[in-house]
Amino acid sequence: MIPFLSFNQMNAVVKNELKDNFNAFIDKGWYILGDQVKAFEHNFANFCETKYCNGVANGLDAIIIALKALNIKEGDEVIVPSNTYIATWLAVSFVGAKPIPVEPDIRTYNINPSLIEAAITPRTKAIIPVHLYGQCCEMSVIMDIANRHGLFVIEDNAQSQGARHQGKITGSFGHINATSFYPGKNLGAYGDAGATTTNDEKLWHKINTIRNYGSNKKYFNEVKGMNSRLDELQAGFLSIKLKYLNEWSETRNAIANKYLTGLQGVGDLILPYTATDTTHVYHLFVIRTKQRDLLQQHLNNSGIGTLIHYPLPPHLQEAYRELNYKKGDFPLAEEIAETCISIPMYPGLSDEDISQVIEAIKAFYHA
Numbered sequence: 001m002i003p004f005l006s007f008n009q010m011n012a013v014v015k016n017e018l019k020d021n022f023n024a025f026i027d028k029g030w031y032i033l034g035d036q037v038k039a040f041e042h043n044f045a046n047f048c049e050t051k052y053c054n055g056v057a058n059g060l061d062a063i064i065i066a067l068k069a070l071n072i073k074e075g076d077e078v079i080v081p082s083n084t085y086i087a088t089w090l091a092v093s094f095v096g097a098k099p100i101p102v103e104p105d106i107r108t109y110n111i112n113p114s115l116i117e118a119a120i121t122p123r124t125k126a127i128i129p130v131h132l133y134g135q136c137c138e139m140s141v142i143m144d145i146a147n148r149h150g151l152f153v154i155e156d157n158a159q160s161q162g163a164r165h166q167g168k169i170t171g172s173f174g175h176i177n178a179t180s181f182y183p184g185k186n187l188g189a190y191g192d193a194g195a196t197t198t199n200d201e202k203l204w205h206k207i208n209t210i211r212n213y214g215s216n217k218k219y220f221n222e223v224k225g226m227n228s229r230l231d232e233l234q235a236g237f238l239s240i241k242l243k244y245l246n247e248w249s250e251t252r253n254a255i256a257n258k259y260l261t262g263l264q265g266v267g268d269l270i271l272p273y274t275a276t277d278t279t280h281v282y283h284l285f286v287i288r289t290k291q292r293d294l295l296q297q298h299l300n301n302s303g304i305g306t307l308i309h310y311p312l313p314p315h316l317q318e319a320y321r322e323l324n325y326k327k328g329d330f331p332l333a334e335e336i337a338e339t340c341i342s343i344p345m346y347p348g349l350s351d352e353d354i355s356q357v358i359e360a361i362k363a364f365y366h367a
């Protein structure tokens with residue numbers, strides 16, 4: 001049995017530190033917005049090479065709060081990828097704005113910068129590029145387009161903490177950037193958690209206010225804010241795990257290289273492609289085949305866990321009926337949804353596990 005995801009090895013590395021932290025946390029008796037949140041915000045800003053970070057309750061809230069801080073609201077349009085986890089779109093809808101989908105580059109699965117300008121209208125206020133599966137988007141081009149048109153950029157960095165484009169790290173390009181520490185993300189908490197990063201002190205201050213009921217001074221509220229604070233306990237845990245994140249990204253890359261070598265030229269498989277001058281942190285290892293459902297069945301029968309990221313693009317979800325999109329409107333997003341399958345990828349996969357996955361996939365094509 002090779003599960004799709006296991007935390008066992010990562011947990012083994014940090015378990016003693018987490019337990020010590022937990023004991024100190026209980027005894028201290030300060031559970032909301034304390035020293036540990038401050039420390040993690042400092043640590044994560046350093047990691048993202050930005051000046052500021054705000055801890056928030058989850059990744060979806062991080063995008064919503066970024067949009068609110070930039071005053072994006074009803075009547076505005078926001079450019080989003082046609083192929084992303086639905087959270088990117090939901091955040092835009094939540095502030096009353098309209099998500100405008102743009103198709104990906106079929107090799108990288110990231111938003112195709114050359115299609116962005118055609119989607120810009122007088123209502124467009126922002127672009128949310130998503131660094132999908134762990135690969136950084138072509139941010140230099142996206143920032144150029146945004147600057148030329150006076151648009152804000154919010155990176156959705158939920159899947160690619162630590163990836164780079166032209167040497168610059170994810171979470172440091174946009175005006176505000178959002179990330180998630182959902183347990184399965186590369187830097188995962190032990191529950192829900194998220195953060196924003198920015199270099200703009202005013203925006204940092206605004207986000208501080210919004211995430212805490214719109215208040216900076218207890219019981220005095222400047223704006224209609226939310227309760228979306230990063231838990232003190234999760235912040236302490238995240239600071240401990242953050243120390244190992246680069247090492248874990250290297251491990252993910254080593255696993256990816258073994259898969260890339262072992263699966264080269266097998267059947268009709270399309271393997272992950274990393275653009276030049278770009279790095280990948282392999283949040284997911286996504287391969288594509290026309291026989292996706294049969295391959296998934298075969299791997300399932302062989303005791304190998306897989307998932308589909310994602311089986312139905314946002315424009316075809318019932319939740320977005322109101323936009324009146326139909327099948328065929330975003331053919332690349334649809335093609336990816338129909339052909340993609342994610343195979344096991346996490347620190348803790350042994351060489352034998354990796355070989356077993358490769359051999360099981362080869363056996364599928366030789367059968």
Ligand SMILES: *Cc1c(COP(=O)(O)O)cnc(C)c1O
Nearest residue numbers: 058059060085087088158180182
């Ligand atoms: C996980 C994820 C989110 C949302 O994060 P949560 O912490 O689950 O709210 C947003 N965007 C992308 C691309 C994600 O993968």
